[in-house]
Amino acid sequence: MQVERRAAAGAVDGNAACLRRAAHAAMGTEFTAYIEEAGGAQERACFQSAFEEIDRVERTFSRFRPSSEIARINRLAGDGPMVTDPEVFNLLAAAQDVSRKTGGVFDITVGRLTRAWGFAERAPHLPQAQTLEEAEAATGWRYLELDPAWRTVQFLRPGMELDLGAIAKGYAVDCALGVLRAAGARGVIDAGSSSIAATDEEFATDWKVSIANPADGSQALREVRLGGRALSTSGVREQSFVREGWIYSHLIDPTAHGMDPGAVARQVLQATVLAPSSTLADALSTAMFLLGHEKGSAALSEFPDCSALWAYAEGEGAEFLGHNWPDSN
Amino acid sequence: MDSNMELIGRRDFIGMAAAGLGALSLGLDGCRSPQKVAASDWVHVGVIGVGSRGQHMMRMLLRVPGVRIAGLCDVYEPRITEGRGVTGEQTAGYSDYRKMLEARDIDAVMVSTPLGLHAEHVVAALESGRPVYGEKSMGRTLEDCNRIRDAVRRTGKMLQVGLQYAYAPWYREALASIREGKIGQVTQINSYWHRNNNWRRPVPPGGDVKLERLLNWRLFREQSGGLFAELGSHQINFANTIFGGMPESVMASGGIDYWKDGREIEDNVHAIARYPGGQTLQASYITTNRLEGAQERVYGTGGSIELTHTEATYYQEPWYPNSAIPPEMTIQHKLITGPTYSAEQPYHGKGKIPVKGAASDADLMACQEFVDCIRNHRRPVADENAGWSQAVTVALCNQALKEGRKITLAEFLGKTASS
Numbered sequence: 001m002q003v004e005r006r007a008a009a010g011a012v013d014g015n016a017a018c019l020r021r022a023a024h025a026a027m028g029t030e031f032t033a034y035i036e037e038a039g040g041a042q043e044r045a046c047f048q049s050a051f052e053e054i055d056r057v058e059r060t061f062s063r064f065r066p067s068s069e070i071a072r073i074n075r076l077a078g079d080g081p082m083v084t085d086p087e088v089f090n091l092l093a094a095a096q097d098v099s100r101k102t103g104g105v106f107d108i109t110v111g112r113l114t115r116a117w118g119f120a121e122r123a124p125h126l127p128q129a130q131t132l133e134e135a136e137a138a139t140g141w142r143y144l145e146l147d148p149a150w151r152t153v154q155f156l157r158p159g160m161e162l163d164l165g166a167i168a169k170g171y172a173v174d175c176a177l178g179v180l181r182a183a184g185a186r187g188v189i190d191a192g193s194s195s196i197a198a199t200d201e202e203f204a205t206d207w208k209v210s211i212a213n214p215a216d217g218s219q220a221l222r223e224v225r226l227g228g229r230a231l232s233t234s235g236v237r238e239q240s241f242v243r244e245g246w247i248y249s250h251l252i253d254p255t256a257h258g259m260d261p262g263a264v265a266r267q268v269l270q271a272t273v274l275a276p277s278s279t280l281a282d283a284l285s286t287a288m289f290l291l292g293h294e295k296g297s298a299a300l301s302e303f304p305d306c307s308a309l310w311a312y313a314e315g316e317g318a319e320f321l322g323h324n325w326p327d328s329n
Numbered sequence: 330m331d332s333n334m335e336l337i338g339r340r341d342f343i344g345m346a347a348a349g350l351g352a353l354s355l356g357l358d359g360c361r362s363p364q365k366v367a368a369s370d371w372v373h374v375g376v377i378g379v380g381s382r383g384q385h386m387m388r389m390l391l392r393v394p395g396v397r398i399a400g401l402c403d404v405y406e407p408r409i410t411e412g413r414g415v416t417g418e419q420t421a422g423y424s425d426y427r428k429m430l431e432a433r434d435i436d437a438v439m440v441s442t443p444l445g446l447h448a449e450h451v452v453a454a455l456e457s458g459r460p461v462y463g464e465k466s467m468g469r470t471l472e473d474c475n476r477i478r479d480a481v482r483r484t485g486k487m488l489q490v491g492l493q494y495a496y497a498p499w500y501r502e503a504l505a506s507i508r509e510g511k512i513g514q515v516t517q518i519n520s521y522w523h524r525n526n527n528w529r530r531p532v533p534p535g536g537d538v539k540l541e542r543l544l545n546w547r548l549f550r551e552q553s554g555g556l557f558a559e560l561g562s563h564q565i566n567f568a569n570t571i572f573g574g575m576p577e578s579v580m581a582s583g584g585i586d587y588w589k590d591g592r593e594i595e596d597n598v599h600a601i602a603r604y605p606g607g608q609t610l611q612a613s614y615i616t617t618n619r620l621e622g623a624q625e626r627v628y629g630t631g632g633s634i635e636l637t638h639t640e641a642t643y644y645q646e647p648w649y650p651n652s653a654i655p656p657e658m659t660i661q662h663k664l665i666t667g668p669t670y671s672a673e674q675p676y677h678g679k680g681k682i683p684v685k686g687a688a689s690d691a692d693l694m695a696c697q698e699f700v701d702c703i704r705n706h707r708r709p710v711a712d713e714n715a716g717w718s719q720a721v722t723v724a725l726c727n728q729a730l731k732e733g734r735k736i737t738l739a740e741f742l743g744k745t746a747s748s
Contacts, residue, residue, distance in 0.1 A: 038534070041590055045531035056385075067639065067690040069392065081362045085391040086417030150363050151391075182407060183531035 019187070024051040027058045027169050029192030033176070036186045036203075046185040050176040057172040060088065061164045063111060063120075073153055074111065074161045081145070081152035089151045091279070092144070095167050098283045099141035101302040103295075106287035107254045111161025112138045119250040120163070124241045126248070134159070139254045166251070170195045170232055170282025177278075188226070194233050194285075197278040201228025214269035214311045214318055221318065222309065224274070224326060232281035234289045235270030235311070253290045268292050269318055270311040274326070275303070284308070297323040366395030370704050375400035375435035375459075377426045377450045378442035379412040382464060386441055386491075387415045389696040396700055399436075402429045405543060426450055430457040437703055440464060441491075444559075445552035448473035452480040455488065462699045464491040465562040466723050467716035469554050471742070474720045481713040487702055489709035490716030493695035494563045495570075499641040500691075503627070503634045506643070507571055513631025513646070513655050515571055520564035520612040521621040522556075527588045528596075528616055548592035555594040556583075556614035557726040564625045565726075566711075566719040567636070568602070568610040571627065575722050576602035576610065578737045581729035587617050600726045612726070630654055638691075 018037040023030050024047075033050050035043060062068045069088050076082050084092075095108045112135035114120045116127040127135070138159035145154040164171075169191040176189050177199050186203045190196040198204030205227050210220035214235050224231065236249045271288035275281035280303070288296040288308045300306055300323055307324040374390055376383050379401050390396045401412040402423040409422035423429040430438070430453060438454035439462045440447060451463045455477075467490050468474040481488045494500045507515060530544050546552040547559055557565070569575055583598035597617065602610040613621075627634045630653040633644040648654050695711070702709045721742075729736045 041527070041529055042531055044527060045529045048526060048529075049531050060388075069690075072690075072693075081364070083363050083392060083394045085388040085415075087388060087415065090417065152362055152364075182411070182533070184533035184535075185531065 020047075022047040022051075024054065026051070026054045027062070027172060027191070029169065029194070031172070031176070031192065032190045033180075034188045034190075035180065038185060042183075042185075046180055046183050046187075049179045049183060050189065053176045053179045054172045057168060057175050061091070061168040061171070063161065063163050063165075070162050070164060077153045078155040078158055078160060081147060081150065081154040083150065083152050086151065089146065089148070089153070091164070091167070091171055092153060092162075093146055093148070094279065095164065095283060096141055096144060096146060098167075098280070098287060102284075102287040102291065102299050104141055104255050105253050105290040106166065106283055107139065107141045108162050108164050108167065109139050109141055109144050109160055110252050110254050111163035112159060113252050113254060114163050114165070114250065115161070117248070117250075117252065119252070124248065124250065136254070166234075166286040167279060167283040170230070170278040170280070173197050173230065173278035173282075191278075191282075195230065195278050195282045196226065196232075197230035197281075198226055198228070204228065211272050211309065211311075212270075221311075222320060224272075224309075229274045229276060229305070230278035230281040231272065231274050232278065232285040233270060233272040234285040236268075249289075251286050251289050267312050268310055269313050271296070272309045272311075274307040276305050280306070293321040293323070300324070363394040371395045371397065371436075372700050372703055373397050373399035373434055373436045374439055375402065375429050375432065375437070376412065376439045376441065377402045377429065377454070378440060378446075378464075379403040379408040380405075380441065383408075383439070383441035384411060384415050386439060386462075386464075386692060386696065387412065389690070389692045390439070390700075391416070392693055393697050393700045396696075399434050400429045400432055402426045405540075426453060430454060430459075435459065437461070437699075443546040443552035444469045444554050445473075445546075448476045451477050451488065455480045455484045455486045458484070458486065460487040460489075460699075460703050462489050462491065462696075463716070465566075465716070465719070466490075466554055466558045467713070467720035469552070469558070469720075469724070471721055471724050474717050474724070478713045478717050487709065488713045488716070489695070489699045489702065490711045490713070490719070491695065492563060492566045492711040492715065492719060493691040494567065495711045495715065496694040496698055497691040498689055498694075499639075500567065500636060503636055503641040503643075504567075504570065506634065507627060507629070510655075511632065512627065512629030512634060512643070513653070515608060515627055515629045517609045517611065517628045518564075518568045518571065518625055519628070520561065520568065520610065520625040522560035522564065522614045522623045523619050523621040524560075524616055524623075525619045526616055527590070529588075529590070545592075548594055550593045553594050554723055555727060555730075556596075556598045556616070557581075557600065557612075557723045557730070558720075560614040560623075561598075561600075561612055561726070562719055562723060564612065565610070565722050566715065567625060568604075568612075569718050569722060570715075572604040572606060572608050572610070574605065575718050575738055576725070577605050577739075578603045578735055579722075579725050579729040580735040581726050582733070583730055595730065598726070598730055600729065602722070602726070 019034045020037055020043050021034050023032045031054055033047055035046055060069050063070050065071060098106045116131045116135035118125045138157055143156040145156055173189045173191050173195050177197060180187055180199050186199045188198045196209055207226040208223045209226050209231055211222040213219040213221045234251055241248050268289055271285050273281045273284040273288055275284055291299055293310045296308055309320055309322045309325045311318040311320055376387060387398055398416045398420055400421050401409050403409055404424055413420050437460045440450045441464045442450050444466060447463055448468045451461055454461045468477050532541050532544050542549050579600055579602045581600040583595040585596055588596040597615040600612045624635060624637045632646045635642045646654055698709055725738060725741050728741055
């Protein structure tokens, strides 16, 4: 953990709080926490507790860790209903709610599909037709049966696998912020520049978050004030490959069968969402990427207080289209 | 012979060691659905101590079919709110554990309070007539451990101590391999829990000294057993299990040498424990470097086993003419020397122990075992005897650290008993 000191990124006149910054590798990315200066031991304790909480979320929700609860569910839920703890159940239920409201493009049962495409192993490739067919047969949020009365999880199709990669990092940000709040600390947590949120609205009122050019991550094209909402971005820059002019992204639409990524995936380079929680922002940014501006805008009617900004390929740059996007530069 | 000496008799050593491979109900995943649990088999647990460890163990308990958390007790009110977040319901909250123990809807108790309070809480819970899961170490002092063990015997209620690696499949398989002689005669264990972490928890602004001592209890002598207890317990328990009992003597060293922030317990401790069979445990727990991480290496004349929190790895000892490798092992395994091997160089062969079920979470398995023991009136592997042996060894290490000299177990037990 490297701790640095710097002025608040969004500080305005008369409100230049000093911040401390520390980074932590987890969940395949780097989490960065910025907290208000509070004295050496207390700051370190806050960073440590926040990062330990992120590690706890990873230990619980990573499909790659054999001892995680998600790995246990993947091993056992095909054999019948199995009980899990309320935290895990609630996140699965929240994910399924997003699936229901986005026509199934957001789907945590894509574990077999991400493996078939090689994204799970970070070695993406075109899958064999039969492999893809089998993976598709083992995918579908409707076949994940959640029984809130008994808090049980069951796969209704054989071979299903959960992959919470499109929601767990956002959830980790929310959990870590909860730890900071409990310690009386104020700050911002950024999950690898994809999900970012603050402990409280007042603290982040003047925080401006730059939205990168999807074609060139070092170039900021838009800015938005963070405030009390969480921001998340999904795009092709993270993991994708190109075959015959088509962009194949790690963001897989389970409703699009076969190897055609669909017209949307060819055009949308990036989707950014502002939402009341980092968990929801993370999930919706994937859904908005897959749905595109038109369908995504319609789907957002189901999500109050959420906004989205899409970046479409336009020559060498990008064209932005928004839905309820704040004009707050 | 006083009651303490009685417990270090050879017969008990064997009994304790056997407990390390005692009956385990590892097939619990066979019943994963709470709908199939009979109403009479539901276990309602009251939790005393709802801090980070208590919350973690609550999550594990709630993954066991037929378990409900029925009571939350903590003197720090925010923990009750956090605990309700874990249970997902408005679980009854208590600031006084005695009130919670008066509740009729609690079948079992989990104690996850600061170490110095274990005896008070575990004994009260046992005396209330409930089986108890008590976090490690069993007690902070020999007197605490004796009180708890006596309460188990007096009440006849079951105590499972939070030595969860006793249930970890890779530990159990390693233990079985050692018992079968697959690494020859074990002569030494080196245990490390090296972390780079000041061990301090954040304290909300405005908190007084009492709150600092409550939330950072591990740093202060009144409640803490220091690094030997908080980091060393599992490894010390494993060494006791392999060596068939407790060490006959311990020498220790350590100090507050880096984190000079007002803490009272050492930020690095080291012990050399000598066992009756001529074996040695070399234990090192530090807070300023994590190269070694948490691991223990079991050295046998014919091989080694390295254990971490996730796996066990077996290294075969290469044979050479003057080695201590038993002759029968050279025949059995057809070992040959390698041309580049040098006795002066570290040797790391390859080859993992194939461990069935290694994927399991040790804490979850410990909770499954606890519930199964309650339902089937079984004695847990990590019972009061294993817990006593481990916790008293920790107390012995701390005494040697405090006095800065070699102390025998007999001396420690006699001195403490007379005082």
